[in-house]
Amino acid sequence: MSPKDAHEARRRRENATAGELSLAIASGPGPIVRPYGDTTGDGMVQVSFTLPLPHDKRAEGAAVRLAMQMGIEPALLVHAKAIGPDFTFFVVYGPVKHLVDIRDIDIVEREFELLSSKEVNTAIKKHLRRKLVVVGACIGTDAHTVGIDAILNIKGFAGEKGLEYYREMAVHNLGAQVSIPELVNTAYDLRADAVLVSQVVTQKDAHLHNTREMSAAFREAFPAGAVPHLIVGGPRFEEGAASGLGVDRIFGRGTTPGEVASYLIHALVDPDTRVTPEPRRKAKSA
Amino acid sequence: MVLQQRRVLELDPAQVRQARTLARTAGRPVVDLAKRHTTVSVERATLRLAGLAGADHELVPWVNHLVDTVRDQVGLERGVALPVWDALRRGEAPDLLTLAQKSAGGAVHFDLPEGRAASAAGKAARTAVARGIRTIDAQRAKREKLIARHGDPKQKPWIYLIVATGDIYEDIPQAQAAAREGADIIAVIRSTGQSLLDFVPEGATREGYAGTYATQENFRLMRAALDETSKELGRYIRLTNYASGLCMPEIATLAGLERLDMMLNDSMYGILFRDINPIRTFVDQRFSRQIHARAGIIINTGEDNYLTTADAVEAAHTVTVSQLLNEYFAKEAGLEDWQLGLGHAFEINPDVPDSFRLELAHALLARTLFPKAPLKWMPPTKHMTGDIFRGYLLDGFFNLVGAMTGQGILLVGMMTEAVVTPWISDRDLALQNVRYVLNAAGGLTEDFHPPRDGFIQTRAREVLGESIDLLQRIIDDSSSPAEPALLAAIADGTFGAMKRPPTKGKGLDGVVAKAPGYLNPATDLLHEGATR
Numbered sequence: 001m002s003p004k005d006a007h008e009a010r011r012r013r014e015n016a017t018a019g020e021l022s023l024a025i026a027s028g029p030g031p032i033v034r035p036y037g038d039t040t041g042d043g044m045v046q047v048s049f050t051l052p053l054p055h056d057k058r059a060e061g062a063a064v065r066l067a068m069q070m071g072i073e074p075a076l077l078v079h080a081k082a083i084g085p086d087f088t089f090f091v092v093y094g095p096v097k098h099l100v101d102i103r104d105i106d107i108v109e110r111e112f113e114l115l116s117s118k119e120v121n122t123a124i125k126k127h128l129r130r131k132l133v134v135v136g137a138c139i140g141t142d143a144h145t146v147g148i149d150a151i152l153n154i155k156g157f158a159g160e161k162g163l164e165y166y167r168e169m170a171v172h173n174l175g176a177q178v179s180i181p182e183l184v185n186t187a188y189d190l191r192a193d194a195v196l197v198s199q200v201v202t203q204k205d206a207h208l209h210n211t212r213e214m215s216a217a218f219r220e221a222f223p224a225g226a227v228p229h230l231i232v233g234g235p236r237f238e239e240g241a242a243s244g245l246g247v248d249r250i251f252g253r254g255t256t257p258g259e260v261a262s263y264l265i266h267a268l269v270d271p272d273t274r275v276t277p278e279p280r281r282k283a284k285s286a
Numbered sequence: 287m288v289l290q291q292r293r294v295l296e297l298d299p300a301q302v303r304q305a306r307t308l309a310r311t312a313g314r315p316v317v318d319l320a321k322r323h324t325t326v327s328v329e330r331a332t333l334r335l336a337g338l339a340g341a342d343h344e345l346v347p348w349v350n351h352l353v354d355t356v357r358d359q360v361g362l363e364r365g366v367a368l369p370v371w372d373a374l375r376r377g378e379a380p381d382l383l384t385l386a387q388k389s390a391g392g393a394v395h396f397d398l399p400e401g402r403a404a405s406a407a408g409k410a411a412r413t414a415v416a417r418g419i420r421t422i423d424a425q426r427a428k429r430e431k432l433i434a435r436h437g438d439p440k441q442k443p444w445i446y447l448i449v450a451t452g453d454i455y456e457d458i459p460q461a462q463a464a465a466r467e468g469a470d471i472i473a474v475i476r477s478t479g480q481s482l483l484d485f486v487p488e489g490a491t492r493e494g495y496a497g498t499y500a501t502q503e504n505f506r507l508m509r510a511a512l513d514e515t516s517k518e519l520g521r522y523i524r525l526t527n528y529a530s531g532l533c534m535p536e537i538a539t540l541a542g543l544e545r546l547d548m549m550l551n552d553s554m555y556g557i558l559f560r561d562i563n564p565i566r567t568f569v570d571q572r573f574s575r576q577i578h579a580r581a582g583i584i585i586n587t588g589e590d591n592y593l594t595t596a597d598a599v600e601a602a603h604t605v606t607v608s609q610l611l612n613e614y615f616a617k618e619a620g621l622e623d624w625q626l627g628l629g630h631a632f633e634i635n636p637d638v639p640d641s642f643r644l645e646l647a648h649a650l651l652a653r654t655l656f657p658k659a660p661l662k663w664m665p666p667t668k669h670m671t672g673d674i675f676r677g678y679l680l681d682g683f684f685n686l687v688g689a690m691t692g693q694g695i696l697l698v699g700m701m702t703e704a705v706v707t708p709w710i711s712d713r714d715l716a717l718q719n720v721r722y723v724l725n726a727a728g729g730l731t732e733d734f735h736p737p738r739d740g741f742i743q744t745r746a747r748e749v750l751g752e753s754i755d756l757l758q759r760i761i762d763d764s765s766s767p768a769e770p771a772l773l774a775a776i777a778d779g780t781f782g783a784m785k786r787p788p789t790k791g792k793g794l795d796g797v798v799a800k801a802p803g804y805l806n807p808a809t810d811l812l813h814e815g816a817t818r
Contacts, residue, residue, distance in 0.1 A: 050711045083714045084463055140479075145559075146668075149595060175561055175784075177482055201478055201496050235704070253672070 031103045035096060043095035045072060050089045055082035063090040071096045106240065110259075112266030112273070117166055120261045124168035127269050134163055134264070135187045135228075136196040137174035140210040145176045147198035147233055151257050160258045169261075180214050184221045192228040193268055196260070199234040207234055208245065215246030229268055229275075231260070248275070294735060295654045295746045302655060305750065308757035309610035315770035317618050320572045323565060324806065326484070326796035328573045329353045329366040331535035332808040334543075335418030336411070338382045339502065341488040348386035349536070350485050355389040359396040363801035367411035372399040375407055382414070404803070412807035416818050419580065419811050422542040426582040429522075429545055432513070436522040439470040441724055443663065443688055443696035445717070446526070450475035450707055452494035454504045458511045463710070465515045465523045468717045471548060471695065473526035474508060476500050481531025481560050482792060486540065496707070500527050500537055505544035524548055529574050530555050530588070532562060532793045538574035542581035548627065548695075549578055552588035553615045554608065557776060558784050559591055563791035564776055568615075575619035576812040585621060586695070587612040590631035590664040592781065598633040598668075602648050603752035604781060605630050607760075609652060610753070611772075613659070620812070623658035627695055631664035632684040640741065642683055647745035649691040650736075654746070663688045665699025677701040681716065685723035690730045696720065756780070 037044025047067065053059040060080050067075035072094035079091035115123070124132050136148045150157035152173045154164045164171045172190055174183065187195050197214060199207035211232050218227050233251040242250045248267065251260065266273050330349040341347045356362065356369050370385065378394050379385035388394045399407050439445070447469035449460045461472040477494030480487075490507060491499040498504060505527065512523045524547035529537045534551070541549050553571050556562035578585055589605045589612075596604065609628045616626055630652045634641040652661055665684045670677045681699035688696045698716045700708045708716075736742035760775040769788070779785040811817070 048711065050709065081714075083710055084466060087710055089711045089714060146594065153595075176559075177479060204495070206495060 031101055033100050033102060034098070037095075043097065044093065045096045046091065046093050047072070048089065048091045050083065050087050052086060053088055054085060055080060055088040059088045060090075063088075063092060067092040067094060071098045073097060112263050114258060115262040115265060117161065117258070117261070120166055120265055121168040123265045123269050124166075127271055128168075131168055131170040132194070132264060132269065133170045133172075133190055133192045134194050134196060135172045135174065135183070135190055135192040136163075136198070137178040137183050138176045138198050138200070139178055139180055139183060139214055140199070140201075140206060145198070147200055147235075148173060148196065151196060151198070151233065151255070151260050157256055160256045162257045163261060165257075166261060180210075180217045183214065184217050187218070187228050188221065194229040194231060194264055197230070197232045199232060199237070207232075207236060211237075211245045211247060219246065229264075231263075233260075295650055295743055296738065297651075297654060297747065297750060301747075301750060301754065305606075305610055305655075305754050305757065306614075308754060308761060309607075309614045312757055312760050312770075312772045312775075313611055313614040313618070316568050316772050317572065317615070319565065319770055319773075320568045322800055323569045324362060324365060324798050324800055324804070325535070325566055325569050325793075326350075326353050326357070326362070326798075327533050327535045327570055328806070328809075329356075329362055330533075331539040331573065331577075332365075332367060332415060332806055333370070333382070333386075334536055334539050335808050336382060336414035337418060338386060340383070342387075342390060345488055346390075347485050347488060348383065348390070351390040352382075352386040355392075355394065356396050357798075360398050362798040364398060364804045365800075365806045367415070367807055368399055368404055368407050368803075368805050369396040370407075371411040371414070372397055372403060372407040375403070375410060404805075408805050408807070411805070412810070413818075415807040416811055416816070418539070418543065419808070420817055422539075422577070422581045423817060425542065425545040426580075429547065429582060432516065433522045436516045436520055439521060441728065443693045443724075444470040444524075444660075445720060446471040446473060446662070446695050446697045447713065447717075448473045448475055448697070448708070450497045452477065452496070452498055453492040454490050454498055454507055455492060457498055458508060460710075461508060462511060462515045464713060465512065465519060467714060468721065469523070469698075470521070471524040471526055472508075472512060473548075473550075473697075474498050474500075474504070476528045481528070481556065482562075484532045484793065484796065486533050486536050500540075502540045502544060505540055505546060509545055526550070526586070529578075531560065532556075532566070532570075532796070534567075534570040534574040535577070538577040538581075538583075541583060542577050545581075546583060548584045548586055549574075550588065551575060551578060551585040552591075552608075552629075553612050554776070554781060555588040555591060557786050557791065558781055559588075559595075561786065561791050563794035563797065564773055564786055564788045566791070566793040566797050569797065571615065572619050573809065575616055575621055576809065579620035579622070579625065580812055582625070584625045584627050584660060585616060586627040586662045587629045589629040590633070590667075593631050593633035594668050595784075598631075598635070599638065599644060602644075602749045603756055605648070606651065606655070606749055606753040607756050608781065609656065610757070613656065623656075624660065626656065626659035627662040628652065628656055628659050629662045629664060632666050632680075632687060632699075633668050636666075636669055636680060642687070643741050644745060645683075645687050646690065646736075647742040648749060649687050649693065650742065651746040651749055653691050653693070655750075660694025662695040662697065663691075663693035664697045665703070667703050670699075670701075670703035672705050674701040674705065677703060678715070678719065682719050682723060685720050686727055689724055689727045690734050692731045 034043040035045050060077055064075045064077055075092050075094040078093050081089050083089050136152045138145050138148055152164055152171055153162045163169050215230055230247040231249045232247050235253040237250045239250055239252055267275050330353050333349045338349050353366050356366050360369050373396055379388050447464045449457050451457050457474055475497035477497040477499050487499045487501050490503045509525055512525055516523045526548040527546055528550040530550055530552055556567045557564045589608045592601055592604050632645050634644050666680050678701040684699050698720055700712050700716050702712045761771050763775050773788045777787040
């Protein structure tokens with residue numbers, strides 16, 4: 001492609017007018033992207049929302065205005081329906097003018113290798129020479145054990161067996177609504193290598209408060225360097241927020257037991273990558 | 287209707303009888319065990335029937351103070367009624383509330399009355415508790431009157447919608463709006479964790495996690511609001527709340543006093559999913575169901591929960607077994623067929639081949655086994671992924687099964703399940719989905735006859751067979767002859783893969799073995815069907 005064409009391709013990718021064909025090279029998306037409807041660079045999105053207005057012309061105008069303020073221009077109001085006397089539901093389509101530079105996106109790349117259950121067991125046997133002790137619970141008032149059960153129960157999740165299935169792991173699932181002191185004491189008594197906590201209820205940021213409280217309690221009860229590896233999981237945690245919450249790792253929506261098992265090997269077992277010194281036999285004080 | 291339903295699946299009547307007999311065999315020892323025990327919550331419920339309400343400035347209810355003090359001084363082996371009304375007769379306090387207040391300060395001396403003092407105390411207690419029972423009777427009569435005036439929903443299944451803001455004053459307009467949009471039943475989801483509180487919170491509450499606290503005042507406010515809406519719509523709007531948990535007897539009582547119409551009340555849910563002690567649960571459950579029976583409340587059981595923790599195909603028979611046990615325990619407590627909203631759910635992985643046919647088979651099996659029960663049909667949750675468009679389709683298929691198999695109560699599925707608590711638009715779209723399916727296919731029950739020995743008939747029989755095997759295993763599986771086999775099975779992890787031994791679990795310290803001379807006027811009145 002000539003420099004001139006390359007320049008034009010770049011302009012169209014980064015600043016295409018609506019519907020304008022891109023001159024994208026088949027080698028993959030450029031660093032600047034916009035939504036794709038049916039034509040590269042068309043920027044098409046759909047949004048739906050409700051306004052607290054009775055359904056009339058003014059409400060429709062307000063919906064279009066809102067969509068424009070969201071960067072959708074021109075906004076195509078394709079559906080409007082009254083929900084009772086005081087609300088109207090809208091569906092809007094249109095090209096969004098915003099661009100995203102994917103070079104600016106921070107993501108947590110998986111820092112560990114995915115292992116089979118056999119490899120996990122072998123690694124524990126070879127390097128740890130004892131069972132890896134995992135304690136799991138839902139803390140606070142959260143009664144939704146679906147997350148922790150998916151990871152720990154033999155039944156597992158997404159076709160992968162849970163951690164209880166791993167011969168070389170001793171898994172203790174404390175279930176729902178476990179108080180933080182109870183969790184700390186149990187982890188202490190069982191000499192847990194890792195503590196997994198699931199938080200599904202996120203109303204009023206309960207998951208964040210609970211997690212901070214939990215990590216602080218562990219740091220208080222254990223001597224430095226002897227705190228079990230703390231992992232939280234749940235659908236509304238932001239990856240990358242681990243250190244702010246005082247935990248070692250966060251797992252988000254869709255995490256499978258195999259990923260957690262592989263991570264535990266990476267963080268606690270494999271001598272090349274593990275973060276905690278081993279063996280950590282003594283963790284007494286309280 | 288019954289005959290026609292039987293023909294649809296052509297189950298072997300001998301097998302159906304066998305399944306019921308096995309459920310009775312498994313359940314009866316547990317009922318005997320329940321009869322030999324009482325709990326702090328049963329005793330507190332008795333005081334609530336006698337009119338004791340309210341809480342101290344730290345919001346500890348007076349019923350808790352009084353029961354705890356009596357227990358400390360003389361134990362609960364003979365019940366709370368005798369020592370309490372004996373103390374009133376001796377002039378320790380002029381009335382129940384003052385007695386509770388004084389007892390909280392340690393200023394009351396309780397005795398276990400004997401002879402004539404005991405019979406006088408028992409009589410006074412019965413008079414007081416009977417007033418509460420008569421209030422429940424009056425509320426039931428009022429419900430019947432309002433239904434006669436405003437009418438029942440025009441269509442079956444009845445449409446069941448959930449509100450859950452945490453704030454009762456937000457819940458009320460949402461519930462009224464939902465009723466205007468077409469809901470026949472409003473369920474107010476409880477705050478997460480209330481099932482593990484060993485007291486019932488007081489007053490109108492404005493803060494809760496993922497739900498609103500069940501309190502007597504919240505019940506009253508919501509029922510009053512829905513009475514208004516019923517009048518406006520010309521259709522009696524039913525109100526639902528949750529009894530399961532550590533305070534099952536008390537919440538059931540408050541529901542009867544405040545004319546709630548349906549209550550979630552599962553025989554084993556608290557044990558399996560909340561780790562509440564099995565004996566506590568069975569004792570509390572029996573009392574709460576006796577109250578529901580008296581109050582004309584329809585119970586909803588929680589079989590959907592089994593399918594959220596276990597595979598919905600592999601564990602299909604655990605649903606049937608639980609329904610049979612729930613039916614036995616419910617009837618034993620005096621509930622009638624029309625009050626049994628036995629649960630089941632649309633939770634098969636949609637990627638499984640023939641998943642819809644399997645769902646149909648399972649739903650028809652429940653419908654056929656319990657032809658006179660309303661049955662509560664619950665929407666997909668486990669396979670709602672956040673892909674709201676796919677979820678909307680799945681909910682449509684769920685509605686279709688509900689329409690084709692004549693379910694009594696349909697809990698409306700939300701496409702935003704697992705994403706957010708429902709928005710106003712989610713509810714509106716969900717109701718459009720239900721209306722479309724019921725309009726378009728509501729009459730399909732008439733045309734739908736799965737072929738003899740075809741996929742659906744075969745699958746239904748298979749599940750029934752597995753249920754019978756499981757019930758048989760439960761009965762044979764007794765570890766010690768003294769312990770009911772069902773408790774041994776629960777301890778072994780037979781249900782929901784959770785192991786719950788009878789010596790563990792929350793609320794165990796609130797269980798008391800009855801001694802000779804135990805008196806509880808509430809259970810007497812409920813058992814006798816008496817009003818005085």
